[in-house]
Amino acid sequence: DAEITQSPRHKITETGRQVTLACHQTWNHNNMFWYRQDLGHGLRLIHYSYGVHDTNKGEVSDGYSVSRSNTEDLPLTLESAASSQTSVYFCASSDSNRGAYEQYFGPGTRLTVT
């Protein structure tokens, strides 16, 4: 079955380290998104991509980067992790080529920066 996966599911890292969170989808969706979820806030968009080699900044992109070298993967990199980046991160994908805008979410990655 097609799916969207994230790894790792849990990560503890130290301030200043570079961290990469993986997102992989097998639906062949053109659109992929990274969100963070924090108490008191709704899901907030970090970065998104509408296709291979396309990346765009969301509302909370500072300190994060993404690259899209193929359709299936959109890794999220924290260049120098900060305690403010402790959060739960969700990846999502959708296929707007068929006019189907429903987003499918991965299981999430809980990141703790100490």
Added chain:
Amino acid sequence: KNEVEQSPQNLTAQEGEFITINCSYSVGISALHWLQQHPGGGIVSLFMLSSGKKKHGRLIATINIQEKHSSLHITASHPRDSAVYICAVRRGTDKLIFGTGTRLQVFP
């Protein structure tokens, strides 16, 4: 002020009760989504609607575009309905703006 506001933030109910969760938004939208987040964290899409009403099992979603308001109803609630319900609006083609969610607990 958030562009998407949900009420109530928390809701408790007895099994069998009729439940309503409200969502108001302040921007122009192309569609509105209702999502469910289970205690384990997974997020699934329940409805996507741009007008009128949709029904799936015991869940009903309505939207009033003129009033910029949507409601999610659960009939004959059950403990397995306990989850966070999230309203999100879509502007343009694909980006979503999310509300902060309504945490529902249904007790037997």
